[in-house]
Amino acid sequence: MVGASLAGLSAARSLRKRGYDGRLVVVGDELHRPYDRPPLSKEFLAGAIGEAELALERDGEELRAEWVLGARATGLDRSQRAIRLAGGREIRADGVVIATGAAARTLPGTEGLAGVHVLRTLDDARALRDELARGGRVVVIGGGFIGAEVASTAYALGLDVTVVEAAPTPLAGPLGEAMGAVVSALHADHGVRLLCGVGVKGLSGERRVDAVLLEDGRSIPADTVVVGVGARPCVEWLEGSGVALDNGVKCGADGRTSVAGVVAVGDCASWYDPHTGVHRRVEHWTGALERPDAAVATLLAYGARDPGVPRPPYFWSDQYGVKIQFAGHAAGADSVTVEEGSTDDRSFLAVYRRAGRPVAVLGMNQPRLFTRRRKQLASATS
Numbered sequence: 001m002v003g004a005s006l007a008g009l010s011a012a013r014s015l016r017k018r019g020y021d022g023r024l025v026v027v028g029d030e031l032h033r034p035y036d037r038p039p040l041s042k043e044f045l046a047g048a049i050g051e052a053e054l055a056l057e058r059d060g061e062e063l064r065a066e067w068v069l070g071a072r073a074t075g076l077d078r079s080q081r082a083i084r085l086a087g088g089r090e091i092r093a094d095g096v097v098i099a100t101g102a103a104a105r106t107l108p109g110t111e112g113l114a115g116v117h118v119l120r121t122l123d124d125a126r127a128l129r130d131e132l133a134r135g136g137r138v139v140v141i142g143g144g145f146i147g148a149e150v151a152s153t154a155y156a157l158g159l160d161v162t163v164v165e166a167a168p169t170p171l172a173g174p175l176g177e178a179m180g181a182v183v184s185a186l187h188a189d190h191g192v193r194l195l196c197g198v199g200v201k202g203l204s205g206e207r208r209v210d211a212v213l214l215e216d217g218r219s220i221p222a223d224t225v226v227v228g229v230g231a232r233p234c235v236e237w238l239e240g241s242g243v244a245l246d247n248g249v250k251c252g253a254d255g256r257t258s259v260a261g262v263v264a265v266g267d268c269a270s271w272y273d274p275h276t277g278v279h280r281r282v283e284h285w286t287g288a289l290e291r292p293d294a295a296v297a298t299l300l301a302y303g304a305r306d307p308g309v310p311r312p313p314y315f316w317s318d319q320y321g322v323k324i325q326f327a328g329h330a331a332g333a334d335s336v337t338v339e340e341g342s343t344d345d346r347s348f349l350a351v352y353r354r355a356g357r358p359v360a361v362l363g364m365n366q367p368r369l370f371t372r373r374r375k376q377l378a379s380a381t382s
Helices: 006-017 122-132 147-156 177-189 285-300 367-381
Strands: 025-028 066-069 073-077 082-085 090-092 096-098 102-103 136-139 160-165 194-198 200-202 213-215 217-220 226-228 232-235 261-264 269-273 277-282 314-319 322-328 335-342 347-355 357-364
Touching: 006 025, 006 285, 025 217, 122 147, 122 226, 136 147, 147 177, 147 269, 147 367, 177 194, 177 357, 226 314, 285 314, 322 367, 347 367, 357 367
Parallel strands: 025 066, 096 261, 136 160, 136 226, 160 194
Antiparallel strands: 073 082, 082 090, 102 232, 200 213, 213 217, 269 277, 314 322, 322 357, 335 347, 347 357
Protein backbone atom coordinates (compact mmCIF):
# COMPACT_ATOMS: atom_id res chain seq x y z
CA MET A 1 0.00 0.00 0.00
CA VAL A 2 1.73 3.19 -1.15
CA GLY A 3 -0.21 6.02 0.47
CA ALA A 4 -1.41 6.26 4.06
CA SER A 5 -4.38 8.61 3.82
CA LEU A 6 -8.08 7.75 3.49
CA ALA A 7 -7.78 5.82 0.21
CA GLY A 8 -4.87 3.74 1.49
CA LEU A 9 -6.60 3.07 4.81
CA SER A 10 -9.83 2.12 3.00
CA ALA A 11 -7.90 -0.33 0.81
CA ALA A 12 -6.22 -1.87 3.86
CA ARG A 13 -9.58 -2.32 5.53
CA SER A 14 -11.02 -3.92 2.40
CA LEU A 15 -8.13 -6.37 2.16
CA ARG A 16 -8.76 -7.59 5.70
CA LYS A 17 -12.54 -7.60 5.23
CA ARG A 18 -12.17 -9.73 2.11
CA GLY A 19 -10.09 -12.30 3.92
CA TYR A 20 -6.53 -11.38 3.09
CA ASP A 21 -4.48 -12.38 6.14
CA GLY A 22 -0.93 -11.99 4.80
CA ARG A 23 1.66 -9.29 5.36
CA LEU A 24 0.30 -5.79 4.85
CA VAL A 25 2.69 -2.84 4.54
CA VAL A 26 1.40 0.74 4.40
CA VAL A 27 3.87 3.36 3.19
CA GLY A 28 3.19 7.07 3.74
CA ASP A 29 5.31 10.12 3.00
CA GLU A 30 3.83 12.04 5.94
CA LEU A 31 4.73 11.18 9.52
CA HIS A 32 1.07 11.20 10.56
CA ARG A 33 -1.26 8.24 10.80
CA PRO A 34 -4.35 8.54 8.53
CA TYR A 35 -6.36 11.67 9.22
CA ASP A 36 -9.47 13.33 7.81
CA ARG A 37 -8.76 16.12 5.34
CA PRO A 38 -12.16 17.89 4.83
CA PRO A 39 -12.13 19.52 8.29
CA LEU A 40 -8.71 21.06 7.66
CA SER A 41 -10.23 24.01 5.79
CA LYS A 42 -13.16 24.35 8.14
CA GLU A 43 -13.45 23.16 11.77
CA PHE A 44 -9.75 22.51 12.32
CA LEU A 45 -8.69 25.78 10.70
CA ALA A 46 -11.21 27.63 12.85
CA GLY A 47 -9.91 25.95 16.02
CA ALA A 48 -13.24 24.22 16.67
CA ILE A 49 -11.66 20.75 16.74
CA GLY A 50 -8.20 19.44 17.52
CA GLU A 51 -5.94 16.89 15.89
CA ALA A 52 -7.35 13.98 17.86
CA GLU A 53 -10.72 14.47 16.19
CA LEU A 54 -9.12 14.12 12.75
CA ALA A 55 -8.01 10.53 13.31
CA LEU A 56 -9.51 8.09 10.79
CA GLU A 57 -8.59 4.86 12.54
CA ARG A 58 -11.33 3.61 14.84
CA ASP A 59 -10.72 2.96 18.52
CA GLY A 60 -9.49 -0.58 18.90
CA GLU A 61 -9.12 -1.10 15.15
CA GLU A 62 -6.37 -3.59 14.37
CA LEU A 63 -5.40 -4.03 10.75
CA ARG A 64 -2.21 -5.93 11.60
CA ALA A 65 -0.35 -3.60 9.26
CA GLU A 66 3.26 -2.51 9.20
CA TRP A 67 3.24 1.28 8.99
CA VAL A 68 6.23 2.84 7.21
CA LEU A 69 5.67 6.56 7.71
CA GLY A 70 7.78 9.53 6.70
CA ALA A 71 8.99 7.49 3.74
CA ARG A 72 8.67 8.73 0.16
CA ALA A 73 8.25 6.28 -2.70
CA THR A 74 10.75 6.94 -5.50
CA GLY A 75 10.09 4.11 -7.93
CA LEU A 76 8.32 0.89 -8.85
CA ASP A 77 10.17 -2.09 -10.30
CA ARG A 78 7.45 -3.93 -12.22
CA SER A 79 9.54 -7.06 -12.82
CA GLN A 80 10.13 -7.56 -9.11
CA ARG A 81 6.94 -5.79 -8.09
CA ALA A 82 9.02 -3.82 -5.63
CA ILE A 83 8.61 -0.32 -4.23
CA ARG A 84 11.77 1.76 -3.89
CA LEU A 85 11.85 4.31 -1.07
CA ALA A 86 13.99 7.40 -0.55
CA GLY A 87 17.01 6.27 1.40
CA GLY A 88 17.38 3.06 -0.55
CA ARG A 89 14.94 0.69 1.13
CA GLU A 90 13.01 -1.64 -1.16
CA ILE A 91 9.74 -3.43 -0.36
CA ARG A 92 8.63 -6.37 -2.48
CA ALA A 93 4.99 -7.37 -2.74
CA ASP A 94 2.60 -9.76 -4.45
CA GLY A 95 0.16 -6.92 -5.03
CA VAL A 96 0.46 -3.14 -4.94
CA VAL A 97 -2.16 -0.49 -4.21
CA ILE A 98 -1.12 2.98 -5.37
CA ALA A 99 -2.79 5.63 -3.22
CA THR A 100 -0.26 8.48 -3.24
CA GLY A 101 -2.90 11.18 -3.61
CA ALA A 102 -2.26 14.67 -4.91
CA ALA A 103 -0.25 17.71 -3.88
CA ALA A 104 -1.39 21.32 -3.82
CA ARG A 105 -0.21 23.44 -6.73
CA THR A 106 1.89 26.44 -5.76
CA LEU A 107 2.65 29.81 -7.35
CA PRO A 108 6.08 29.77 -8.99
CA GLY A 109 8.53 32.19 -7.43
CA THR A 110 6.86 32.33 -4.01
CA GLU A 111 9.14 29.83 -2.31
CA GLY A 112 10.54 31.20 0.92
CA LEU A 113 8.15 34.18 1.04
CA ALA A 114 6.54 34.26 4.49
CA GLY A 115 2.77 34.52 4.71
CA VAL A 116 2.09 32.42 1.58
CA HIS A 117 0.26 29.14 2.18
CA VAL A 118 -1.37 26.18 0.50
CA LEU A 119 -3.79 23.85 2.27
CA ARG A 120 -3.58 20.14 1.65
CA THR A 121 -1.95 18.47 4.65
CA LEU A 122 -2.22 18.62 8.41
CA ASP A 123 1.10 20.48 8.55
CA ASP A 124 -0.28 23.01 6.02
CA ALA A 125 -3.35 23.52 8.20
CA ARG A 126 -1.30 23.96 11.36
CA ALA A 127 0.79 26.67 9.72
CA LEU A 128 -2.21 28.48 8.22
CA ARG A 129 -4.17 28.33 11.47
CA ASP A 130 -1.30 30.01 13.30
CA GLU A 131 -1.12 32.62 10.53
CA LEU A 132 -4.83 33.45 10.66
CA ALA A 133 -4.56 33.95 14.41
CA ARG A 134 -2.42 37.01 13.63
CA GLY A 135 -5.41 38.70 12.01
CA GLY A 136 -5.08 41.14 9.14
CA ARG A 137 -5.96 40.95 5.46
CA VAL A 138 -6.30 37.61 3.72
CA VAL A 139 -6.24 37.14 -0.05
CA VAL A 140 -7.33 33.74 -1.36
CA ILE A 141 -6.11 32.96 -4.87
CA GLY A 142 -8.60 30.55 -6.45
CA GLY A 143 -12.36 30.46 -6.00
CA GLY A 144 -12.79 26.68 -5.99
CA PHE A 145 -14.09 24.71 -3.05
CA ILE A 146 -10.89 24.80 -0.98
CA GLY A 147 -10.46 28.52 -1.59
CA ALA A 148 -14.11 29.21 -0.79
CA GLU A 149 -13.97 27.18 2.43
CA VAL A 150 -10.82 28.96 3.59
CA ALA A 151 -12.42 32.32 2.78
CA SER A 152 -15.51 31.33 4.75
CA THR A 153 -13.45 30.24 7.75
CA ALA A 154 -11.27 33.37 7.67
CA TYR A 155 -14.41 35.53 7.46
CA ALA A 156 -15.90 33.75 10.48
CA LEU A 157 -12.67 34.48 12.38
CA GLY A 158 -13.19 38.19 11.71
CA LEU A 159 -10.54 38.72 9.06
CA ASP A 160 -10.75 40.96 6.00
CA VAL A 161 -10.99 38.57 3.03
CA THR A 162 -10.65 38.91 -0.75
CA VAL A 163 -11.00 36.01 -3.21
CA VAL A 164 -9.32 36.27 -6.63
CA GLU A 165 -10.51 33.91 -9.39
CA ALA A 166 -9.05 33.85 -12.90
CA ALA A 167 -12.18 32.37 -14.48
CA PRO A 168 -15.21 34.56 -15.19
CA THR A 169 -17.35 32.35 -12.93
CA PRO A 170 -16.02 30.43 -9.92
CA LEU A 171 -16.93 26.73 -9.71
CA ALA A 172 -18.11 26.69 -13.34
CA GLY A 173 -16.09 23.51 -13.90
CA PRO A 174 -17.76 21.25 -11.33
CA LEU A 175 -21.15 23.01 -11.18
CA GLY A 176 -21.65 24.75 -14.53
CA GLU A 177 -21.78 28.51 -14.99
CA ALA A 178 -25.32 29.13 -13.76
CA MET A 179 -25.04 27.22 -10.49
CA GLY A 180 -21.39 28.21 -10.04
CA ALA A 181 -22.53 31.83 -10.01
CA VAL A 182 -25.25 31.08 -7.45
CA VAL A 183 -22.95 29.23 -5.06
CA SER A 184 -20.09 31.73 -5.34
CA ALA A 185 -22.54 34.56 -4.56
CA LEU A 186 -22.22 33.41 -0.94
CA HIS A 187 -19.05 35.50 -0.78
CA ALA A 188 -20.88 38.73 -1.61
CA ASP A 189 -23.71 37.75 0.77
CA HIS A 190 -21.20 37.98 3.62
CA GLY A 191 -19.16 40.96 2.53
CA VAL A 192 -16.22 39.01 1.17
CA ARG A 193 -14.79 40.61 -1.97
CA LEU A 194 -14.78 38.37 -5.03
CA LEU A 195 -12.71 39.45 -8.05
CA CYS A 196 -13.35 37.30 -11.12
CA GLY A 197 -11.91 37.12 -14.61
CA VAL A 198 -8.49 38.39 -13.65
CA GLY A 199 -5.25 36.47 -13.25
CA VAL A 200 -2.49 36.89 -10.70
CA LYS A 201 0.75 38.38 -12.04
CA GLY A 202 2.72 37.77 -8.87
CA LEU A 203 3.21 38.68 -5.23
CA SER A 204 5.13 41.58 -3.73
CA GLY A 205 7.17 41.68 -0.55
CA GLU A 206 10.79 41.11 0.40
CA ARG A 207 10.78 38.55 3.19
CA ARG A 208 7.03 38.55 3.76
CA VAL A 209 4.16 38.99 1.31
CA ASP A 210 2.50 42.39 1.39
CA ALA A 211 0.33 42.39 -1.74
CA VAL A 212 -1.07 40.32 -4.59
CA LEU A 213 -0.40 41.84 -8.00
CA LEU A 214 -3.10 41.28 -10.61
CA GLU A 215 -2.73 41.06 -14.38
CA ASP A 216 -4.90 44.15 -14.85
CA GLY A 217 -2.49 46.30 -12.82
CA ARG A 218 -4.33 46.31 -9.52
CA SER A 219 -2.54 45.55 -6.26
CA ILE A 220 -4.43 43.88 -3.40
CA PRO A 221 -2.83 44.43 0.04
CA ALA A 222 -2.32 41.16 1.88
CA ASP A 223 -0.92 40.00 5.20
CA THR A 224 -1.66 36.36 4.38
CA VAL A 225 -2.10 34.70 0.99
CA VAL A 226 -3.70 31.30 0.51
CA VAL A 227 -3.11 29.64 -2.86
CA GLY A 228 -5.97 27.34 -3.83
CA VAL A 229 -5.38 26.67 -7.52
CA GLY A 230 -5.90 22.93 -7.63
CA ALA A 231 -3.77 19.88 -7.09
CA ARG A 232 -1.49 17.67 -9.16
CA PRO A 233 -1.48 13.87 -8.82
CA CYS A 234 1.59 12.49 -7.05
CA VAL A 235 2.67 10.04 -9.73
CA GLU A 236 6.08 11.29 -10.84
CA TRP A 237 7.69 8.43 -8.91
CA LEU A 238 6.03 6.01 -11.34
CA GLU A 239 7.63 7.40 -14.50
CA GLY A 240 9.46 4.65 -16.36
CA SER A 241 7.74 1.92 -14.34
CA GLY A 242 5.41 0.76 -17.10
CA VAL A 243 2.35 2.03 -15.23
CA ALA A 244 0.38 4.12 -17.73
CA LEU A 245 0.02 7.75 -16.66
CA ASP A 246 -2.39 10.38 -17.96
CA ASN A 247 -3.27 13.09 -15.45
CA GLY A 248 -2.76 10.45 -12.77
CA VAL A 249 -2.55 6.68 -12.92
CA LYS A 250 -4.70 5.52 -15.83
CA CYS A 251 -7.06 2.81 -14.60
CA GLY A 252 -9.97 0.69 -15.70
CA ALA A 253 -13.40 1.04 -14.12
CA ASP A 254 -12.21 -1.24 -11.31
CA GLY A 255 -8.89 0.43 -10.52
CA ARG A 256 -6.65 -1.95 -12.46
CA THR A 257 -3.60 -0.36 -14.06
CA SER A 258 -1.53 -1.34 -17.10
CA VAL A 259 0.67 -3.48 -14.84
CA ALA A 260 -0.67 -6.79 -13.52
CA GLY A 261 -1.01 -6.93 -9.76
CA VAL A 262 -1.09 -3.15 -9.41
CA VAL A 263 -4.23 -1.07 -8.78
CA ALA A 264 -4.66 2.63 -8.01
CA VAL A 265 -7.18 4.49 -5.86
CA GLY A 266 -7.85 7.97 -4.51
CA ASP A 267 -6.83 11.35 -5.86
CA CYS A 268 -3.93 9.98 -7.92
CA ALA A 269 -6.11 7.51 -9.85
CA SER A 270 -7.76 8.35 -13.17
CA TRP A 271 -10.52 5.72 -13.40
CA TYR A 272 -12.47 4.94 -16.52
CA ASP A 273 -16.01 6.24 -16.14
CA PRO A 274 -18.52 4.12 -18.10
CA HIS A 275 -21.15 6.87 -17.72
CA THR A 276 -19.15 9.36 -19.76
CA GLY A 277 -16.71 7.10 -21.62
CA VAL A 278 -13.64 8.99 -20.39
CA HIS A 279 -11.00 8.64 -17.69
CA ARG A 280 -11.24 11.09 -14.82
CA ARG A 281 -9.76 11.66 -11.42
CA VAL A 282 -12.35 11.91 -8.64
CA GLU A 283 -10.77 14.08 -5.96
CA HIS A 284 -13.48 13.61 -3.37
CA TRP A 285 -13.69 12.02 0.07
CA THR A 286 -16.39 9.53 -0.88
CA GLY A 287 -14.37 8.26 -3.83
CA ALA A 288 -11.39 7.61 -1.55
CA LEU A 289 -13.72 5.82 0.86
CA GLU A 290 -15.75 3.69 -1.56
CA ARG A 291 -13.67 2.88 -4.63
CA PRO A 292 -10.79 1.07 -2.89
CA ASP A 293 -13.08 -1.87 -2.16
CA ALA A 294 -13.65 -2.43 -5.89
CA ALA A 295 -9.93 -2.12 -6.58
CA VAL A 296 -9.05 -4.56 -3.81
CA ALA A 297 -11.62 -7.06 -5.11
CA THR A 298 -9.95 -6.79 -8.52
CA LEU A 299 -6.50 -7.24 -7.00
CA LEU A 300 -7.51 -10.35 -5.03
CA ALA A 301 -9.28 -11.83 -8.07
CA TYR A 302 -6.22 -11.18 -10.26
CA GLY A 303 -8.40 -9.01 -12.49
CA ALA A 304 -10.97 -11.74 -13.19
CA ARG A 305 -14.12 -9.90 -12.13
CA ASP A 306 -16.80 -7.62 -13.50
CA PRO A 307 -16.10 -4.11 -12.20
CA GLY A 308 -19.76 -3.12 -12.27
CA VAL A 309 -20.83 0.51 -12.54
CA PRO A 310 -19.45 2.90 -9.91
CA ARG A 311 -21.80 5.24 -8.07
CA PRO A 312 -21.89 8.79 -9.40
CA PRO A 313 -19.21 10.90 -7.69
CA TYR A 314 -20.41 12.85 -4.66
CA PHE A 315 -18.92 15.74 -2.72
CA TRP A 316 -20.02 18.36 -0.25
CA SER A 317 -18.79 21.72 0.97
CA ASP A 318 -19.69 23.90 3.96
CA GLN A 319 -19.43 27.64 3.36
CA TYR A 320 -20.79 30.52 5.46
CA GLY A 321 -23.08 28.14 7.31
CA VAL A 322 -24.55 26.73 4.09
CA LYS A 323 -24.27 23.02 3.21
CA ILE A 324 -23.58 22.45 -0.48
CA GLN A 325 -23.96 18.91 -1.85
CA PHE A 326 -23.40 17.65 -5.38
CA ALA A 327 -23.55 14.27 -7.09
CA GLY A 328 -22.99 13.27 -10.71
CA HIS A 329 -21.40 15.13 -13.61
CA ALA A 330 -22.37 18.65 -14.64
CA ALA A 331 -20.23 18.50 -17.78
CA GLY A 332 -22.34 17.63 -20.76
CA ALA A 333 -25.66 18.55 -19.16
CA ASP A 334 -27.83 20.54 -21.53
CA SER A 335 -30.16 21.92 -18.85
CA VAL A 336 -30.33 22.61 -15.14
CA THR A 337 -33.57 23.40 -13.34
CA VAL A 338 -34.33 24.41 -9.78
CA GLU A 339 -37.02 21.98 -8.64
CA GLU A 340 -37.34 22.84 -4.97
CA GLY A 341 -36.71 26.04 -3.02
CA SER A 342 -35.16 29.24 -4.30
CA THR A 343 -31.66 30.27 -5.34
CA ASP A 344 -32.30 33.71 -3.82
CA ASP A 345 -32.81 32.07 -0.43
CA ARG A 346 -29.69 29.91 -0.90
CA SER A 347 -31.88 26.91 -0.13
CA PHE A 348 -32.81 24.85 -3.17
CA LEU A 349 -32.39 21.62 -5.10
CA ALA A 350 -31.38 21.67 -8.76
CA VAL A 351 -31.32 18.80 -11.25
CA TYR A 352 -28.99 18.66 -14.26
CA ARG A 353 -30.21 16.75 -17.33
CA ARG A 354 -28.85 15.62 -20.66
CA ALA A 355 -31.45 14.79 -23.31
CA GLY A 356 -34.03 14.77 -20.53
CA ARG A 357 -32.16 12.26 -18.37
CA PRO A 358 -30.84 13.31 -14.92
CA VAL A 359 -27.04 13.32 -14.78
CA ALA A 360 -26.38 15.37 -11.64
CA VAL A 361 -28.06 16.97 -8.66
CA LEU A 362 -27.08 19.99 -6.54
CA GLY A 363 -28.46 20.96 -3.16
CA MET A 364 -27.94 24.01 -0.97
CA ASN A 365 -29.26 23.57 2.56
CA GLN A 366 -31.52 20.74 1.35
CA PRO A 367 -29.88 17.60 2.82
CA ARG A 368 -33.05 15.47 2.96
CA LEU A 369 -34.20 16.22 -0.56
CA PHE A 370 -30.66 15.89 -1.85
CA THR A 371 -30.17 12.47 -0.28
CA ARG A 372 -33.37 11.21 -1.90
CA ARG A 373 -32.43 12.61 -5.33
CA ARG A 374 -28.88 11.26 -5.04
CA LYS A 375 -30.25 7.75 -4.51
CA GLN A 376 -32.54 8.16 -7.50
CA LEU A 377 -29.60 9.35 -9.60
CA ALA A 378 -27.54 6.33 -8.60
CA SER A 379 -30.41 4.00 -9.53
CA ALA A 380 -30.92 5.72 -12.88
CA THR A 381 -27.25 5.46 -13.84
CA SER A 382 -26.56 1.93 -12.61
